[in-house]
Amino acid sequence: MTAVPLVHRDGDIVLGVDLGTTAAKATAYRMGGLGGAVALAAHEYALQQPLPDRQIQDPETIIGAAQGAMRRVIAEVGSENVAALACSTAMHGLIGLDADERPLTELITWADSRATDQARSLIESGAARNLHRRSGTPVHPMSPLVKLMWFAEQEPELCRKVRWWLDLKGWLLWNLTGQIATDLSCASGTGLLDLSTRTWRPASLDLAGVTLEQLPPIVPTTAVLPLGPVPARAIGLPTGLPVIAGAGDGPLGNLGTGALDPGVGGLSLGTSGALRTVVDEPDVDAEGRLFCYALTDDAWVVGGAISNGGIIGRWILDLVGFRDDAELANLAERVPAGAEGLVMIPMLLAERAPLWDPSLHGSLLGLRRFHGRPHLARAAIEGVALQMSAIADSLNEFGPLSSIRATGGVFRSALWGQVLAAVLNIPLHVISGAGGSALGAAALGVLGLGKAGSLKEALLLLDPHAMDSDEPVPVDLRDVQTYQGVRASIGELVAEQARIAKMFEPAGRRVRGC
Structure with missing residues (x-):
């Protein structure tokens, strides 16, 4: 493969590209601007359920939606003003590619539950707890490790044809840069990572029935890769423009909502939901109820996700x-x-x-x-x-939550915030202007470009008000009781x-x- 040199731009816009469960979003943020998005676009796609335990998507459709969203935003802000792309994707997806990097499978999403029996087997055997401690990912059908076990048992012929097993981030990076890679954050959500070494864990690979050569190299979340010539033409940007690998949408949600300080929880509630807090080092809770995923090498997110939001x-x-x-x-x-x-x-x-x-x-x-x-x-x-x-x-094990910064589409209705505030009985701030994962990705982009020295500095360079908050959602004490x-x-x-x-x-x- 011919290397594409990086093209360093003097533009002041970082484009956050966020592939979620049901839509691809592109959001433009200006470094040193007044705050907030200067342009955004979204293209939706379906979460398909061909069988009761299947929740899948077409990988090509997702990339088409991402390109469409990027084209619209770039046309609005001008390609000459874009300094970089930065990536966010939903976690726990799995795609098998053949030797020509073409999909052999659909995207098996986080919501897919075909691997329920494999997850149950690990739980009943007692192996699940150790896997969780080593990887930070609880054993569950969402986990790519468990999905790979299903494929090894149910589709051995297909498995023999798979050259690469990628997550959604790996699929996006391949389509943007022509390089096979995934980032540390998304790797930490596969169940295959060793938290202590930040590398693929051989014992977990053996359990999953895959080889090291079938998995993508792991790059830092601030890694910079060059935009390839074919996608550059498709979206209207110059070949070689910096593409920052970014992180998973969950950890980026904390960054995008400014939930970075100790005792501050980041709550996101869309199709699914999560509540997370940031810690300095990877850690897991004693009861095995929380995940631990990377944001950067020295910022980790612990929390829990619900499928039913x-x-x-x-x-x-x-x-x-x-x-x-x-x-x-x-x-x-x-x-x-x-x-x-x-x-x-x-x-x-x-x-x-x-x-x-x-x-x-x-x-x-x-x-x-x-x-x-x-x-x-x-x-x-x-x-x-x-x-x-x-x-x-469960998060109280890492210190009591003193406040929660919440974002998500459901909060367009005030009742959702009122109920959550009363149930949690913790000051809840709905961050209405938050860019969420897209803003978090753009902030990592700023960090990757060397324009800031810390996550907070990068976030505030894009939005000086990102750490601000309105008054907490009012609650009725009778509802709390x-x-x-x-x-x-x-x-x-x-x-x-x-x-x-x-x-x-x-x-x-x-x-x-x-």
Whole structure:
């Protein structure tokens, strides 16, 4: 392969490219500007479910969406003003490529639960806890390690044809630069990394049935690679423009919302959700309930992710025949905190934190005849908030959370923030102007270009107000008291519901957690 020299630009714009679960976003930030995005574009794509336990996407469609979003933004800001691209992607995806770097598989997303049996086997054998301690990634069907075990068992013929196993970041970098690589952050979410050495762990590779030669080299999150000639033409930028490898969208969410200080949690709530805090060194909690992923080599993010976030609201909307989140909130506001005794365990997808048990099913508990659509809507929002509170409890091992900086589409409806603030009982600041993962990626881009000496400095160079916050979401103390009662019993309710669900599981059949 011919090396492409880097083209250093005097432009003052860094373009954050963020590939999420359902959309590719490109957002332009000006270094030394007044703050916030100067241009943005998004192209959506579908999360496909061909089978109950499959959640997949077409890799080429994702790249097409990313190029489309970048083209629109570049046309608006002018290619001569762009100094670099910086990358963010959803974590835990898996794509197999052949010897010509063409996809042999779909993108197997974080939400895919086909590897439930492999995850259960690791848990029951006792191997899961050690894998979590060594890699920072809890054992779960989302984990690429567990997905690879499934492929080795179920698709051995396909596996023999795979030259490269990549995550979504590796796929994006290949399409932007022509180089096979992934970043330390996304590598730390595969279950295959050794936290102590920051390299692929041989024992985990053996377990997954892959060789070191099939995995991409790991580069720092601030690594700079040159934009290749073909993608350069496709998006309207010069060949060789710096492409900063970036990180996973979760850790970048903390950076983009300014949740960097000790005791400050970064909460993101979109299709899925997460609550995380930044620590100096990789570490895992005693109970094995939290992940540990890299932001940079000396900034790590510990926390927990839920699979069932805003997707629960969309499911309710479909169920009751309503159209948008505003209507969901309007419904939910008709009933008081606690939904008059109706409790939802929101586990429609294989759930992650804090129990990491993909076999758990969702349920409605306490259902009575007088409960209607408003109760269902309220219970759904409260159920998501209660899952977040369980993560907050686990994070106390790393020091109590003094405040939370929250971002996500659901917060367009004030009720989501009010419920979360009352359930968590921690000052909650909704960061309405936050760029989230895209801004975090752009900040890493600034760091990679050598324009700043620290994460905070890089963030503030793009947005001087990024660490500011409005007043916390107001809460009603009566709501806090109501939710404290439910919160105290939710663990027992989940355990009992799981026990009952197993009683109705057909003999000889394992629940697939979907």
